[in-house]
Amino acid sequence: MAVKGEKKKKTVKTIKIDVDKCNGCRACEMICSAFHAAPKYSSNNPARSRIRVIREPLRDVYVPVYAGEYTQAECAGRDKYTIDGKEYDECAFCRASCPSRDEFKEPDSGLPIKCDMCEGEEEPLCVKWCLVDALSYEAREEEVEETVEQEVLETGLESLANKYGMQKIMDTVARMSQKD
Numbered sequence: 045m046a047v048k049g050e051k052k053k054k055t056v057k058t059i060k061i062d063v064d065k066c067n068g069c070r071a072c073e074m075i076c077s078a079f080h081a082a083p084k085y086s087s088n089n090p091a092r093s094r095i096r097v098i099r100e101p102l103r104d105v106y107v108p109v110y111a112g113e114y115t116q117a118e119c120a121g122r123d124k125y126t127i128d129g130k131e132y133d134e135c136a137f138c139r140a141s142c143p144s145r146d147e148f149k150e151p152d153s154g155l156p157i158k159c160d161m162c163e164g165e166e167e168p169l170c171v172k173w174c175l176v177d178a179l180s181y182e183a184r185e186e187e188v189e190e191t192v193e194q195e196v197l198e199t200g201l202e203s204l205a206n207k208y209g210m211q212k213i214m215d216t217v218a219r220m221s222q223k224d
């Protein structure tokens with residue numbers, strides 16, 4: 045259960061993908077993996093990229109897919125895509141880093157990777173390097189109501205009560221509310 049809080053501004057970042065414009069050059073994979081190499085730009089390995097391009101050159105099908113959240117469990121239900129008459133692998137366009145496949149995992153450590161919108165950069169580098177504008181960046185401000193999870197609140201209070209005793213917490217809250 046969530047309780048409502050103050051309204052706050054939040055920046056929502058989106059990368060729009062125009063698959064019709066993508067020519068499968070993989071510049072986006074290159075720059076992303078170089079940016080995330082340690083140290084930065086010391087190497088490039090598409091397996092480290094947070095964007096992967098599904099390529100079917102003979103059919104002129106190129107679909108950039110961004111790495112999303114890590115998931116601990118495989119899906120019970122899956123999607124099947126058919127593009128230009130070809131049926132793709134059930135997991136082909138999935139964004140998740142998942143235990144059932146190697147996609148979106150750091151090749152050395154096996155740790156999941158996720159697109160971080162090139163944190164610290166003005167604009168995502170894959171967008172900048174995509175010379176045919178198949179990727180475009182949009183950032184917009186949204187007003188959101190900050191919510192505090194009731195459970196988190198209760199857990200926090202419980203640990204305070206364990207530490208100081210419930211009576212002391214109640215006395216402190218009563219004293220604080222008198223100050224208002």
Ligand code: SF4
Pocket residue numbers: 065066067068069070071072073097106108173174175176177178179
């Ligand atoms: S850089 Fe652009 S055109 Fe090249 S593969 Fe990536 S999205 Fe496609």
Ligand code: SF4
Pocket residue numbers: 072075076079093094095110158159160161162163168169170171
């Ligand atoms: S936005 Fe940055 S981190 Fe995300 S895929 Fe593009 S280059 Fe990689």
